[in-house]
Amino acid sequence: MTSFNVAEFRKKFPLIEMLERKHQSIYFDNAATTQKFDAVIDAAKTYYATQNANVHRGSHMLSAQATVAYELARENVRQFIHGKDVAEIIWSKGTTEAINMVASSLGEQIVERGDDIVVSAAEHHANIVCWQQLALKKGANLVVLPVNKQGIIDIAQARCLITYKCKILAVHHISNVVGKINDIKTLIDIGHQHGAKVLIDGAQAIAHVNVDVQQLNCDFYVFSGHKLFAPTGIGVLYGKRELLESMPPYQFGGEMIKQVSFKQTTFNELPHKFEAGTPNIAGVLGLSSAITELGHSQNFTDYESQLAVYLHQQLTSLAKLTPLFTDAPDIPLLSFVIEGIHHQDVASFLDSKGIAVRAGHHCAMPLLAGMGLQGSVRVSLAPYNSKSEIDRLLAALKACIEADGNLQQADSSDVDWTKTDSRSQVVHDKPFDYVSEADVLAEFSDANSWDKKHRVIMLLSKRLHRLDKQRRSDEILISGCESNAWLDVVKYNDRFYFIGDSDARLIRGLMVVILSQFQGKTAVQIQKTKVPEFFQSLGLMQHLSPSRGNGVRAIVDSVYTLIG
Known part of the structure; x- marks a missing residue:
């Protein structure tokens, strides 16, 4: 029997060829939808x-x-x-x-x-x-x-x-x-x-x-x-x-x-x-x-079985990675979590490295809820994928774990709003120090690729003044974000100051960018602020998936709700 020729099979899929040729990108979201034959x-x-x-x-x-x-x-x-x-x-x-x-x-x-x-x-x-x-x-x-x-x-x-x-x-x-x-x-x-x-x-x-x-x-x-x-x-x-x-x-x-x-x-x-x-x-x-x-194509059943085994072997070699189920899958699909890193953060990091995967509940909420999970990362392959692409995924996951470890060492301490009746910590003429629009523009000034922009967002997440966990109530939970997110406000000298939090580092970083447009402003000024234009100027709009875009809009809507 002739062995399956993945290189020849790939040639039948124009988008797979284009992703590799122009972007060196990898498509690992085939369980969501497969790419299309030329024919x-x-x-x-x-x-x-x-x-x-x-x-x-x-x-x-x-x-x-x-x-x-x-x-x-x-x-x-x-x-x-x-x-x-x-x-x-x-x-x-x-x-x-x-x-x-x-x-x-x-x-x-x-x-x-x-x-x-x-x-x-x-x-x-x-x-x-x-x-x-x-x-x-x-x-x-x-x-x-x-x-x-x-x-x-x-x-x-x-x-x-x-x-x-x-x-x-x-x-x-x-x-x-x-x-x-x-x-x-x-x-x-x-x-x-x-x-x-x-x-x-x-x-x-x-x-x-x-x-x-x-x-x-x-x-x-x-x-x-x-x-x-x-x-x-x-x-x-x-x-x-x-x-x-x-x-x-x-x-x-x-x-x-x-x-x-x-x-x-x-x-x-x-x-x-x-x-x-x-x-x-x-x-x-x-x-x-x-x-x-x-x-008309060669039978790829044996090849997919090899991919499934190799995917399982490579990914489970990472100490912090835990597959949802221990046995190797029958098809090249693996869902997993990484200790200490939100599944959305893993997916966004991989996206910044040109690797497309799925993160979330995968339209199987009851299954994940029964396992005590809100979501996971899913990698799903097709016959046009290769073992070398799995190797790139493994290297990217190692880099993700290392990068998150570096970020965790420098996370901001929580703001304690319990010290005063106004829930504020006065820093000169404002309740707390925050990242301004000028700060954000400076951070993004040299970020000319999605990889670099993503890194800036993740670094900015360290500068978000986070809510004390006891304050993460349903009353201030933001509806519409990819992950749990909360937003609260304090009014000081007729100006509004926002403090937020999220399970996902990416959302925390995006919060910093969004809130830089609103911090220290009056209600009238906030109503005139246009966040989409700011995101466009930073070159972020084209990198926002529909779900991330919905999350940004949800945060902005919460700001307007909080100021009344």
Whole structure:
């Protein structure tokens, strides 16, 4: 067997090539979304340039061509997951909508008061919330299967918890936090033994393992194209024909009807009765192109297994790094925490070094909360990633740990607001010394790259006068930040002085930058202050992710709230 050629595979992904060529950057956030094949991008371009017409509606040549390509794509998906009948392949916007389709159409029919809907503790929010809401509406019970020490659904517990009260069992194939393959065949069998219908969330599995829905005998299997090197906004619901035929439509409109009058409507046959409105035609063709391209590529299963083992070995060699689960993952995905460093700070440091990872709860809040965590760092690889990139990650993590150690040695002491009735420590004509706008401008004067700007922000975090931990109350908690953050104010000689804190060093540094615009000003002056323009002048705006940008706005909004 010819060994997998990662260099050749990388050439099929223009953005991966560009990141390496122009920025020496590494993309390790593939569990969130994968990069796209050249052929996928070309498929969308070709459709819009040469075939752009609606499907199943026109009697002209363009519509006929588009419809043929569109339905051939459905057949391509059927073959890819080894489905029995092309009518069992339903297009959706993604995994989330596909799950909601089943919850709404099937769940409304079969779930009654006192029934059980069973999920696992490691589900993505998309496979929790819709079932939770259905259970609340119907008076049913949401039963949660625990995971074992390896992060896998506990089969022994499943045998106890799945009973004849269970109407729907909805579990993941591979967790987007754990990276381990669940024994879904056994879970499906247990569900069926008790009369339950079984849905498998395959969002994280579809790009890594061979899926055979007939062999699994699942009732439903759902996945998204964008995690299979295909476009966003397109997904698949596979369902057994007899179940799909028994289910009412999820949405109503064009295409899903046979006949409409003001007295009644008759619905279309499968698969079209679940596909109301104009579909994402370019997305469908892009997904089909990705599947075709995968068929033309070398098998990368063994290569990904090697990446998974190497990733686990290298990262667990760091003394302060703790993976969420001790065993090596089945796919190249690892979630971890680093002792004493907030997960957002780790991710921002890696970003400054050109390495893209995910930090947060990964849409799995219940799983992390059960472990006593608010978030973690997640590294997720694809076949276009390499062992040398893992080596760069390891070096960057070592540098992150070292840099944080240096910063901790020089952190400011907390401001004690308990010494006076005004909660202030008077330093000449102001309650406390603070970083001014001029100070911030001076610090950023030579920071001409994101790496340097990030370092300045982290250094400025040392100069934030931090709240005493006893003062970090819910009343002054800022809503909308990536991590917990608090802000309070003291008014002194008709001017306002702000003191804040956050779990994350990055947020503390950004607080210093933001508050430099407000410290020592009157209410009128504060209302006239424009923080976005200041951030633009520092060259920070283009480096703010949507979540960081929301955090900045949340801090600014809190300032306005505090001054009344």
